[in-house]
Amino acid sequence: MLNPPLPYRRLVALPGLRAFEAVARLGSVREAAEELHVTPGAVSQQVKALEAEIGATLVQRQGTGLVLTRMGQEVKDDLTTAFRLLGRVSDRMRRGLKGLSLRLRIEDPALAANWLLTRLQRYRARPDSVDVVLETATSWAQMEPEAFDFDIRFGLGDWPGVTAHRLFADEVYPVFSPRVLERHPLAEPGDLKHHTLLHLDWTGQPVIWPDWPAWLRAAGIEDVDTSRGIHFTDFALCLQAAVAGQGVALGTTGAVADLLADGRLLCPFEKSIVTPFAYYIVHRPDVLKRPEAQSFLNWILEEAKATEI
Numbered sequence: 380m381l382n383p384p385l386p387y388r389r390l391v392a393l394p395g396l397r398a399f400e401a402v403a404r405l406g407s408v409r410e411a412a413e414e415l416h417v418t419p420g421a422v423s424q425q426v427k428a429l430e431a432e433i434g435a436t437l438v439q440r441q442g443t444g445l446v447l448t449r450m451g452q453e454v455k456d457d458l459t460t461a462f463r464l465l466g467r468v469s470d471r472m473r474r475g476l477k478g479l480s481l482r483l484r485i486e487d488p489a490l491a492a493n494w495l496l497t498r499l500q501r502y503r504a505r506p507d508s509v510d511v512v513l514e515t516a517t518s519w520a521q522m523e524p525e526a527f528d529f530d531i532r533f534g535l536g537d538w539p540g541v542t543a544h545r546l547f548a549d550e551v552y553p554v555f556s557p558r559v560l561e562r563h564p565l566a567e568p569g570d571l572k573h574h575t576l577l578h579l580d581w582t583g584q585p586v587i588w589p590d591w592p593a594w595l596r597a598a599g600i601e602d603v604d605t606s607r608g609i610h611f612t613d614f615a616l617c618l619q620a621a622v623a624g625q626g627v628a629l630g631t632t633g634a635v636a637d638l639l640a641d642g643r644l645l646c647p648f649e650k651s652i653v654t655p656f657a658y659y660i661v662h663r664p665d666v667l668k669r670p671e672a673q674s675f676l677n678w679i680l681e682e683a684k685a686t687e688i
């Protein structure tokens with residue numbers, strides 16, 4: 380038996396809701412007016428009309444600025460989420476089926492540059508592909524629930540509110556350009572003492588990342604000075620320096636797979652450190668209701684499975 384329809388609920392005036400949401404998010408009537416392409420007076424009147432309709436104050440003036448009342452604070456985030464969702468639906472309706480797209484965020488620019496981008500070209504060649512809007516982010520903040528369809532993250536896979544699919548586990552091992560061999564051989568781990576070490580500093584990140592001292596201990600090497608070398612806070616730049624022959628870096632599974640496959644980097648040592656972390660693609664549970672999202676997920680999981688190290 381079909382579930383009975385939900386009872387109709389009368390909404391308050393949408394112009395007032397939209398005006399209040401913009402004011403609450405931007406903290407300014409003037410900026411809200413610019414965003415909505417109306418006058419500041421019109422925004423103020425719409426907010427006042429909304430307050431009159433619900434019988435409660437949402438915004439109060441304090442000096443030269445604005446503050447939200449308790450009710451205003453309680454509803455502003457939900458309204459932002461609701462209008463973001465309405466915007467997505469409106470865009471899809473305007474574009475029609477041929478204009479479908481997926482929004483993908485990736486936290487690691489190195490993985491985006493060295494693994495994802497080449498594979499996205501193959502995805503676009505598929506007959507069932509849709510446009511992919513890709514954004515990289517170096518902050519480790521949680522994904523806003525409605526901000527992205529998919530998010531590629533690095534961690535333990537235990538994020539609340541999303542479903543996580545592991546792409547590949549991560550190993551850490553030295554990688555370097557063939558150019559460094561022109562300066563000195565690098566046939567065994569002990570030879571690292573003759574080469575510049577490229578360090579990745581993960582200061583402030585909520586993960587414990589294997590560094591050069593950890594890898595050298597695992598390899599049983601004690602006479603390499605790990606205090607020297609070049610330090611980076613961006614993994615992509617660190618790998619670029621390795622490709623350019625500036626030294627030896629610690630590579631990771633996903634980030635260097637293609638660089639190893641095409642010979643831009645070498646990895647002669649068998650010793651690697653397996654970390655408890657992995658790359659995951661995560662999404663809200665409702666995303667897979669869309670056929671194009673399920674198809675994209677199936678495709679990227681197959682690509683990850685086929686990644687060779």
